[in-house]
Amino acid sequence: MPLSLTEVLETVRMTEADAFDIRTVTLGISLRGCASRDAESTRRNVVDRVRRVAEHHVAAAEEVERLYGVRIANKRVSITPAALVADGFSPADFVRLAEALDGAAAEVGVDYLAGFSALVEKGATPGDAALIEALPEALAATERVCASVACGSTAAGINADAVLSVARAIKGMAARTAERDSIGCAKFVAFCNAVGDNPFVAGAFHGPSEPGAALNVGISGPGVVLRAIEALGPEADFGAVTDAIKTMAFKITRAGELVGRRVAERLSERSGARVPFGVVDISLAPTPADRDSVGDVLRAMGLVDVGAPGTTAALAMLNEAVKRGGLMAARHVGGLSGAFMPVSEDQAMIDAAASGHLTLEKLEAMSAICSVGLDMVAIPGDTSAETIAGILFDEFAIGMINDKTTAVRIIPVAGKGVGEWADYGGLLGRAPVMPVSGVGNAVFARRGGRIPAPIRALTN
């Protein structure tokens, strides 16, 4: 059947008026085999590998961008968690590795390189500990490098020692980048149930069970979903709303799959080594741009503002409908694949947080049914490491018990308090500093050891 005018115009309107783009094409690169007898030669091997595999990534993505007229907002690289490759490094060695990776990322022209990471769900090696210790300096000294630490999982429980170390590292990152509203924290994610094929930063890394290289795609498209819901009017019931979201999610996922596959093909042609296409991450990633907002989608469902009673249910429904459409459209769905709700990167979320309609506690409830947890949340700079650890524990408990990914990207903005703003510009946007409960939890946060894996983990 020939394409109809209506179909063509629908696609064109998505890219022209509804801010639809592909958020990222992320090239995962395995660094296995790069470890060497000393820090310097390991560093050299790692940089050479990134350069070689990613040399043509940006050019391939730009070629596909032009071919289909769909913008690819970011070109990114993810790597094998650095602590796996550089175990035995000192913290200073890790900082130098981060700087070298930053240089390689700039050289190949990607927006971000993620995977300066450690997986310590059950325990940390000396290398893991050194990487965590190096985080504040490494993130202050680099522009494009993103880091993450996996602190727990349904199978392993929660590594309480790691949670407190990470909370202290977050305080360190905030202090080391105090003059830029503690931007170091915006490049770091702490995880429960982390996944190895996530194309989104800051939490991307190339999992140990991934192939030598893989191309994963993250889509965006809240504006498209917003228009579909607005077109229904206030009388449509939830079934109709679900259908509208599902239909749109299907279409944008198809676009994501096509773009991802073509980038993988072009990259393979240009580099002479086959780079397989991996997954489409069907998360609806918002931006601070007008209409490109998950918060607006929730409001279009009939909430006066994000945070109103019903918000968690609305987000659950959105998440479920996106999954239904996306799963049908893509051969392999992976990564985080759920609604994102980054406070600073979504205008409606920013407004709701600034007006006090959206609180940290409501965000925590919302995180129980979406793919991330507390994302790009600014809190007062004088929040203690123990309070931050408590926030991490709560998020990770939600992830562990529900067998889902939860993540925390939280920014204790140095020198700022409630009512003030952290401003990063670009995709990171701006965030109002949100109030945090001051009720003490120091004894709990310092207990250490491991919170045991839940009964749910015993499935054999």
Add this chain to the structure above:
Amino acid sequence: MSADVRALIDRIASALGPEATPERVERVARAVLDARAPAEPARAPAPSRRAHADVSSPPDGATRVVVTAYGEDQPGVLAAITAELSAAGANVLDVSQKVLQGYFTVVLVADLAAGTDLGAVRQTLQSRGEAMGARVLLQHEELFQAMHRP
């Protein structure tokens, strides 16, 4: 005059609406018909021109593209686009134009011969469009097929 040429002229005339002077219809039709001239002798025969784009694959090595233009209605946009496509050796398969409340949209489906520099054609179309207050897009047809013809 063959039936398909007559149908083409009728389509152009109705697309141009009140702007359809004989000269303009002739200019657009000529541009479209010129586009049928094979770019090289070895090229596969062009599909027969019908009111709708043929959904079979484009001829060997050709790239099927969708050109969309929109903006405030003014004479000559469709003519400019088809003239540029003609100059690029494109084979136009389908044209739809609508004018609503002073705004027009044009959608064309065309095959660009193997070796055509898509970027250059896109650039030319965009500049011509901009000069006339229109936004012009050129996209590989595969995107639309993926989204609407799973």
